[in-house]
Amino acid sequence: MGTSSDLLAAVKVDLVRLLGAWLDLVFDRPTDEYAARGWRPEGTAKRIAFWCWSAAGVLLIAASYPFVLLGFWIRYVAHRLDRIVAGLGVLVIVGVVALVWGGLSALAWDRLPTAGFRAVLAASVVATVSVGLCWAFASHRSRALTLVFAYPFGVAAVFLPPVTAALFSPTLGTVVLPGSTSLAAWLLDNVLGVAGLAATIRARFDLAGFAFVGMWFGLAVPVGWALGLLVRLADVVRPQEQSRPRR
Structure with a gap:
């Protein structure tokens, strides 16, 4: 288990990755990770659709990510038990x-x-x-x-x-x-x-x-x-x- 700053950094990476995957479902963004972060579609209609889709993704990720964190904890406990069983x-x-x-x-x-x-x-x-x-x-x-x-x-x-x-x-x-x-x-x-x-x-x-x-x-x-x-x-x-x- 890492420090609090490491955990916050890992959570930030997860959230950015999840939001990027959500946007990629509808929009053809650049494949380069850094270029994709600042990318916006051209045209007013496409930009409105982009922001609406982004807002929906933020809400969905905010609702589901606590379950992801619980899954991380369960996986960590399972790994610890695996090591104990493997050792004994x-x-x-x-x-x-x-x-x-x-x-x-x-x-x-x-x-x-x-x-x-x-x-x-x-x-x-x-x-x-x-x-x-x-x-x-x-x-x-x-x-x-x-x-x-x-x-x-x-x-x-x-x-x-x-x-x-x-x-x-x-x-x-x-x-x-x-x-x-x-x-x-x-x-x-x-x-x-x-x-x-x-x-x-x-x-x-x-x-x-x-x-x-x-x-x-x-x-x-x-x-x-x-x-x-x-x-x-x-x-x-x-x-x-x-x-x-x-x-």
Whole structure:
């Protein structure tokens, strides 16, 4: 990560490049970057069209660039995790996850009631499997596999353990499960309430037991895809160096 001045300079370069690409969609500007910066079309009508198109581009870029910045941050975190995995090895990473959760399960065996132990044990299995599947799909260095599978399993590794634990822990369940029910109701009413889809889901499915796990895994898929698409957007705006692994 660079200094504040370096980041501001990089943002300025991005904005100039994006605006230039937007103008090139309609206007035949000079190919030289410096000549293109001061270029304006000849004729009043063309100049008016140029300024209107430029204003539209400024608004569009201003609205979308925050998502680009988020994509940069996600890509940076992914690179850091790649380096950690490359340095330690995936078996070590999965082993550490399993060891941590296994240690918690061992502590729960002596210190928690049966329900608490089952909660920690179930969460450990979910977290370990999700981390392993995330790496398995990401290791192919395929952008499609990484987007479609790796990111959702990475998100599932965060979402599913507490939800799974809540099914067996009354204390955790009073916090996680009612919130999940409220979120599901909001999604059905505001997102899936199209062509009777919400009514069909309510009629065929009961949000109870492991249906909560299915719900959160279902949410992990679009959230993972959204994170992956943000990284792709960042790659379009500022491509990665060829020496870096594709993510």
